[in-house]
Amino acid sequence: MFQNFDALTDPTRGADRVAALREKLASLGVDGFLVPRTDEHQGEYVAACSERLRWLTGFAGSAGMALILSDRAIVFVDGRYTLQVRDQTDPAVFSYEDLVANPPAKWLEEHGVGLRIGFDPWLHTTGEAKTLREALDKAGGELIALAANPLDAIWNDRPGPPLGRVVIHELQQAGRLAREKLRDLATVIATAKCDHAVLTDPSSLAWAFNIRGSDVPHTPLPLGFAILSAHGEPRLYLDARKLDMEAKAYLAQLCALRAPETLIADLAGMASAGATFGLDGGLSAEKLRLVITENGGKAIDSPDPARLPRACKNRAEIEGARAAHVRDGAALCDFLAWFAAQKPSEVDEIAAAAKLEACRAAAGERFGHPVLDLSFDTISCAGPHGAIMHYRVSHLTNRTVRDGELFLVDSGAQYRDGTTDVTRTVIFGAPDEEKRRRFTLVLKGLIAISLARFPEGTRGMDIDAFARRALWSAGLDFAHGTGHGVGSYLSVHEGPQRIARTGTQALKEGMILSNEPGYYKPGEYGIRLENLLVVTPPAPIAGGEIAMHGFETLTLAPFDRRMIDTALLAREELVWLDAYHARVLAEIGPLALPETKAWLEVACAQFERLSA
Numbered sequence: 001m002f003q004n005f006d007a008l009t010d011p012t013r014g015a016d017r018v019a020a021l022r023e024k025l026a027s028l029g030v031d032g033f034l035v036p037r038t039d040e041h042q043g044e045y046v047a048a049c050s051e052r053l054r055w056l057t058g059f060a061g062s063a064g065m066a067l068i069l070s071d072r073a074i075v076f077v078d079g080r081y082t083l084q085v086r087d088q089t090d091p092a093v094f095s096y097e098d099l100v101a102n103p104p105a106k107w108l109e110e111h112g113v114g115l116r117i118g119f120d121p122w123l124h125t126t127g128e129a130k131t132l133r134e135a136l137d138k139a140g141g142e143l144i145a146l147a148a149n150p151l152d153a154i155w156n157d158r159p160g161p162p163l164g165r166v167v168i169h170e171l172q173q174a175g176r177l178a179r180e181k182l183r184d185l186a187t188v189i190a191t192a193k194c195d196h197a198v199l200t201d202p203s204s205l206a207w208a209f210n211i212r213g214s215d216v217p218h219t220p221l222p223l224g225f226a227i228l229s230a231h232g233e234p235r236l237y238l239d240a241r242k243l244d245m246e247a248k249a250y251l252a253q254l255c256a257l258r259a260p261e262t263l264i265a266d267l268a269g270m271a272s273a274g275a276t277f278g279l280d281g282g283l284s285a286e287k288l289r290l291v292i293t294e295n296g297g298k299a300i301d302s303p304d305p306a307r308l309p310r311a312c313k314n315r316a317e318i319e320g321a322r323a324a325h326v327r328d329g330a331a332l333c334d335f336l337a338w339f340a341a342q343k344p345s346e347v348d349e350i351a352a353a354a355k356l357e358a359c360r361a362a363a364g365e366r367f368g369h370p371v372l373d374l375s376f377d378t379i380s381c382a383g384p385h386g387a388i389m390h391y392r393v394s395h396l397t398n399r400t401v402r403d404g405e406l407f408l409v410d411s412g413a414q415y416r417d418g419t420t421d422v423t424r425t426v427i428f429g430a431p432d433e434e435k436r437r438r439f440t441l442v443l444k445g446l447i448a449i450s451l452a453r454f455p456e457g458t459r460g461m462d463i464d465a466f467a468r469r470a471l472w473s474a475g476l477d478f479a480h481g482t483g484h485g486v487g488s489y490l491s492v493h494e495g496p497q498r499i500a501r502t503g504t505q506a507l508k509e510g511m512i513l514s515n516e517p518g519y520y521k522p523g524e525y526g527i528r529l530e531n532l533l534v535v536t537p538p539a540p541i542a543g544g545e546i547a548m549h550g551f552e553t554l555t556l557a558p559f560d561r562r563m564i565d566t567a568l569l570a571r572e573e574l575v576w577l578d579a580y581h582a583r584v585l586a587e588i589g590p591l592a593l594p595e596t597k598a599w600l601e602v603a604c605a606q607f608e609r610l611s612a
Contacts, residue, residue, distance in 0.1 A: 001357055002218070002374045005350050007394040009058040014090045017056050017154070018073050024150040025068070030118035032069040034104060034132075035151060037062070040122045041200050041223060042283050044493055045216040045376075048159040052123075052151050055158075058088045061390060066094075067104055069115070076104055079479030080389040083522060087388075109135035116142045120149040126289045126301070127281035145290065164214030166222045166242045168250050169206070173417050173489065175316030178210040178254055181309070182234055188305040190230035194278040196270065197305055199226040201283050203490050204306035209236065209254060211247070212489065218374050219491050220414060225263050226255070227270075228305070237263045264291055271297025278302030303496075310487070311497050312510040317418075317488040318534055321512060321554055324369075324418030325532065329556030329584070330591040331363035332356070332411075332422060336557065337599035344403035344428050349393040352401070352409065353380040360413050367591070375412035375419050375492040382407055386425070386526025389480060389518070403429040406525045412492055421492050421514055423530035426560040437474075438519045439527050439563040444470035445517035446529050447573045449482065449499065450580075453548040456538060460503025460513075467499070467517040476519055483514040486532055507549065511535045515551075531555035556584045558603040566607050578606045 025033050037059075039050035044062050054060050056068075061081040067074045076099040077085045085096055097107060105128075108117065117136060121129065133143045152158060171177060185208060189197045199205055202221040206212055213222025224238040234255040243251070251257055258266065271277070271292045279289055281301040292299045313321065335356045339347070356378060364370040377392050382401040385391045386408040393399075401407050405428050412421035425439065445467035452463050460483070465472075467482040481500025484493045496505040497513055507513075516530035532554040538547035558581055566574060581604040589597055 001354065002371075003353060003357060003377050005353075005394050005398070007396045008060045008392070009054060009088045011058040011088060011090045014057055014093045018068060018093055020154045021056065021068055021151055022070060024154055025118065026070075028118060028146065028150060029116070030144055030146075031115040032067060033118045033146075033150060034120075034124070035066040035068065036123050037064045038123055039223075040285055040287075041202055042125055042285070043202065043216065043221070045219045045221070045491065047162045047216050047223065049161055052149075052155070055155055056151060057094060058090070059085050060088055060392065061085065064099060065104055067107070067117075074107070076102075076107075082479075083388045084390060105131045105135040108132065108141065109138050112136050112139040112141040114140050116144055118144045118146045118150070121145040121287040121290055122285045123149070124286050125282055126279055126284050126286050126299070129286035129289075130281075145286070161239070162215040162223065163239060163241050164222065165244065166211050166213050166238065166247045168247060169210045169212050169489070171210070173316065173320055174210045175314035178208065181208050181210075181306075182228065182254065184309070185228055185305045186230055189228060189278060192278055192300075192302045192305075193276065194230060194300065194302060195275040196227050196229050197278040197302065198267070198284060198288055199228060199304060199306060200280070200285060200288070201304055201307070203487060203494065204304055204310060205236070206490060207310040208306045209251065211251070213242065215242075218376050218414065220372070220489060221491070224260065227266065235266065267291045267297075268295040271295035274298075276300060278305070280304040280307070307496055308508075310490075311485055311494060312508050313488055313512060313534065314510065318510060320417030320488065321419075321532075321534065324415040325420055325554040325556060326587055326591070327363055327367050327369055327415070328360070328413055328420040328422070329588050330367075330596075331360040331413075332424070332557045333584075333588050333600055334359040334363065334593055334596050336424065336426070336603070337596040339407070339426065340599060342401075342428075344405075345400045348398050348400040349380040349382050349385065350395070350398045352407070353378040353393060353411075356380075356409065356411055364415075369415055369417070371413045372416065373414040375414050375421055379408070379410035379423075381409070381526060383525060384523050386528075387520040387522045387524065389520060389526070389528075401428050404432070405429075406431075406435060406527065408526050408528055410528060410530065414489060416489060419486055419489055419492055420555070421486060421530065421532060422555045422557060423516055423528045424557060424559065425527045425529060425563070427562055431563055435525065435527075436563055436565050437568065438476065439560075440565045440568045441470040441474055441476065442517050442519050442527050442529055443559060443564060443577075444569065444573060445482075446515055446531065447576050449515045449517075450531070450533065450551055450553055451572070451576060453541065453550050454507070455546055455548055457506050458549070459506050460497060460499040461501055463507075464499050464501055464503060467515070471517070471519060478518045478520060480518070482517055483533075486512045486514060488512075507535050509535050509537045509549065512554070529559065553580065556588055558584055558600070561603065561605070561607075564607075574607055578608050582606065
């Protein structure tokens with residue numbers, strides 16, 4: 001299996017580890033230290049050796065930061081993790097703050113009077129370091145870049161760096177030659193009036209050079225760096241132990257292969273000649289800026305040149321995504337049909353997650369396109385666990401699904417031709433009126449996004465409220481964004497595109513995003529429904545004057561009809577739902593196992609016909 005169910009955290013270790021870190025900080029002459037949940041690449045998914053926040057606190061979420069002071073220790077998390085952080089950390093050691101409403105910089109501006117706060121400049125972006133520095137300046141404190149991470153000095157059994165094998169991502173899936181991409185990126189760098197750009201995001205490396213790796217869980221990334229030049233040969237910094245003869249020969253045609261430990265010296269040498277470097281303020285480590293400026297170079301805030309073209313999928317990538325979603329939909333329908341046949345209290349969260357992975361593996365063999373990994377640990381939630389937005393089941397937390405309870409399953413897979421991510425919420429037994437109504441309100445939000453038409457330049461933040469309107473009208477909401485970007489056999493969470501209050505990137509043709517409104521009642525249940533969408537080209541609307549973008553739905557799996565109150569759906573919404581279910585049956589039905597097809601025909605029955 002790709003997923004294991006061992007408990008990843010131990011809250012009882014927090015007190016001793018924080019005490020050891022405080023002793024180390026005192027010897028360094030600093031009053032506090034920041035521990036972000038990130039690595040040198042500012043990635044969401046990190047290698048075991050970079051799980052510093054989890055090791056120190058016990059918190060295993062994908063976003064957060066700890067601030068360790070001599071008299072207090074604070075963990076900052078966003079709304080997805082307000083329940084989880086309290087389950088995974090020791091409240092006698094840690095207090096909790098909102099990462100969005102009261103982030104570390106804001107907290108330090110108010111409470112950091114006279115404090116000298118240490119930080120690892122490899123683990124904070126240039127933009128983040130600037131914000132922290134300004135906040136401490138206002139408080140009469142000081143931000144201190146430490147030469148080495150003090151937490152690493154007390155982490156005695158820290159794992160070594162990953163050495164996942166690098167493989168070539170073939171043209172059939174990539175759609176464009178790496179040489180063409182690199183040429184275009186050089187033009188972007190020159191247009192930005194930079195001599196060089198430092199790529200720090202492994203997704204950008206993987207996309208630009210048409211390679212994939214296996215250095216982090218569930219995401220085919222090779223950890224490394226690149227220096228791209230407006231004029232001159234690119235430099236790629238990868239550990240040679242990751243490269244076999246084929247990968248080495250392929251990359252040698254595209255760039256100068258360099259050992260990762262030479263990056264700092266190379267930057268310093270290029271900077272000493274007065275070069276101007278583009279660094280993405282939201283992605284690049286402060287360490288890189290310090291090296292460049294301390295050696296006479298100039299660092300300017302410039303977007304990662306690969307980020308936007310990577311997000312706008314080409315024809316081959318979109319065709320791959322469509323094909324991957326059909327196969328993945330068949331596997332998910334196999335699972336949903338199996339789940340529907342189970343009896344209350346006879347299936348638990350681990351058994352469900354294991355069965356879903358087995359369905360994907362079997363479908364991969366059946367269709368000749370093997371599952372290469374999950375795209376994240378399956379979120380398999382029974383009853384009250386569904387209210388923990390990013391719940392990860394373990395042997396310690398495993399729970400059976402009981403009669404009348406909701407079961408939420410959020411899952412995805414990595415295929416050579418695409419990355420999937422889908423959520424369905426189903427009922428065991430008969431739903432009560434509250435659950436059914438709130439499920440339908442969430443479904444209305446998903447349909448609203450699915451039906452949206454919008455002009456060029458529309459940002460994710462401009463349509464986020466579409467998914468919330470029905471919930472807002474009932475005095476309800478959800479504490480996460482409506483949608484995130486998704487890569488092409490890359491990260492399941494990709495920027496810069498997103499549908500959220502913070503989604504400032506204009507939505508462009510070819511971008512793939514999730515559409516996942518939800519509702520969560522702490523201690524009782526959670527509801528989330530998720531499809532992936534691709535932004536379609538602008539097209540005219542009959543009688544209109546402006547061509548409008550829209551969305552094509554990629555995900556194919558029915559919604560639990562027992563949970564849908566059709567009286568709450570407008571005719572347009574019901575028409576969309578019937579058309580969607582008809583498409584699911586038409587595309588998945590011919591691929592389905594016999595027992596799945598019988599279930600699918602019932603699950604996809606038309607509501608309009610039944611109500612006629």
